[in-house]
Amino acid sequence: MIQSPGKKLREGYFDPEHETMSRDELAQLQLERLQATVKKVYRSVPFYKKALKARGVEPGDIKSLDDIKKLPFTYKQDLRDNYPYGLFAAPMDKIIRLHASSGTTGKPSVVGYTKKDIYNWAGLIARCLVMAGGGKDDVVQVAYGYGLFTGGLGAHYGAERLGAAVVPISGGNTARQLMLMQDFGSTILACTPSYALFLAEEGLAAGVDFRKLPIRAGVFGAEPWSENMRRQIESKMDITALDIYGLSEVMGPGVSMECPAKQGSHIFEDHFIAEIIDPDTGDVLPYGQRGELVLTTITKExxxxxxxxxxxxxxxxxxxxxxxxxxxxxxxxxxxxxxxLIIRGVNVFPSQVESVLLEFGETEPHYLLVVDRKGDLDELEIRVELSEKMFSDEVRQLEKLENRIRHKILSVLNINARIRFVEPRTIPRSEGKAKRVMDRREL
Structure with a gap:
């Protein structure tokens, strides 16, 4: 296995039978589980029975994996429209856990879990932790939020399923996080990448020497992050930083996980069927093409x-x-x-801006995109923190840096942006998902 920088990770599998099965075996398993799932929702969920009938599709029409194209898409709005339990396929006396999506307006999207769902979910997170070198002797510090958000409890149950010790500290209270990380000998940290970077900065400022701590890996997700941010975290904390992916509607964290090879996150295809589609047409795209990820659950009850x-x-x-x-x-x-963001006809993702900014060693990995409208034109201002060293530099050097960043943004994103430098530690830090965009056009 390709070894990442930082402390050495153990290798292995939690569920080798399913994690390493051949593509032919996996395809057969997926087909059987897809067919059973379609039958289940046709029989138990009026919303799906109506949607399938509208497309002229019956469960018996799913004869191959390619037939998944015959099935209707499901949207987040469908969960809200059927709030709270309209899409449940199991009766409430079989539901033992309820979660709901965070950060939405109006009614949230609600998901329910049977006892088997929780067991499967814990097994998937256990796979993720093993991919991060985890084992029974580890101490997993869970700094994701607990509650209706799936992050905290998902990581918690997975760590327990693995047999590791769990520190269920949840998010926030950074000084306490650092104290327990040192006192309890935490070996794996689970939180958002932006909070991991915040912990690293606060720890270094407080004199914490992460090289001397047992912590060796981080399982970071719940928000997009760049390769440059990974390098920042790994360098500051002396760990291997790995990406975990999931979403509440589909399961929670643990839909996919990155291994130390860092060549993408493995989607656990014995539980999910993944497609990439053109977001405008809905057409399925071949492997390697960029588009919107579509997921079908094939073991959820x-x-x-x-x-x-x-x-x-x-x-x-x-x-x-x-x-x-x-x-x-x-x-x-x-x-x-x-x-x-669409700015003067140009598509802009915050992660693209972050990747450019972190190429420059003179800035910190904290930024805010401010979009405003002057007359009929949209304008983008990128507020970025200077490093302590650069902040005390002369104006001429700062002007040169501003020009370099502006030209790089133009060449990569094809958009002119105003670069505004701010003092170190003035952009608000997040103990959850980082706020990267202020769109004043909506105000």
Missing amino acids: GIPLLRYRTRDISTLHPEVCACGRTHVRMKRVTGRTDDM
Whole structure:
């Protein structure tokens, strides 16, 4: 296996039978589970029975994996329209857990889990932790939020399923996070990447020497992040930083996970069927092409979903990984179709801006995109923190840096942006998902 920088990770599999099965075996398993799922929702969920009938599709029409194209898409709005339990395929006396999406206006999208769903979910997170070198002797510090958000409890149950010790500290209280990380000997950190970077900065400022701590890996997700941010985290904390992907509607974290080869996150295809589609036409795109990720659950009992439109932009690659896992890999999400900014006809993702900014060592990896409208034209201002060293530099040097960044943004994104430098530590830090965009056009 390709080894990442930082402390050495153990290798292995949590579920080698499914993680390394041949593509032919996997395809047969997926087909059987897809057929069972379509039958289940046709029989138990009026919404799906109506949607399938509208397309002239019956469960018996699903004879191959390619027939998944016959199935209707499911949208986040469908969950809201059927709030709270309208898409559940299991009766409430079989539902043992309820979660709901965070950060939405109006009614949230609600998901229910049966006992088997929770067991499967914990197994998927256990796979993820093993991919991060985890084992029974590890101490997993869970700094994702607990509650209706799936992150905290998802990571928690997975760590327990693995047999590791869990520190259920949840998000926030950074000084306490650092204290317990040192006192409890945490070996794996689970949180958002932006909060990991914040922890690293606060720890270094407080004199914490991460090289002397047992912590060796981070399982970071819930928001898009760049390769440059990974390097920042790994350098500051002396760990291997790995990407975990998931979403509440489909399962929660644990839909896919990156191994130390860092060639994309393995989608656990024995539980999910992944497609990439053109977000405008809905047409399925071949492997390697960039588009919107669509997921179908094939083991969920509580709320199975057919062809769920994630709105996340990625690509899929089916080649066997250096780690030996055979499941298809998704490239890190570069943005969402619904958080994409369109500025003077140009599509801009915050992660693209972040990647450019972090190429310059003179700035910190904290930024804010401010979009405004002057007359009939949109304008983009990028506020970025200077490093302590650069902040005390002379004006001429700062002007040169501003020009370099502006020209780089223009060459990469094909848009003119105003660069505004701000003092170190003045852009608000996040203990959850980082706020990267202020769109004043909506005010």
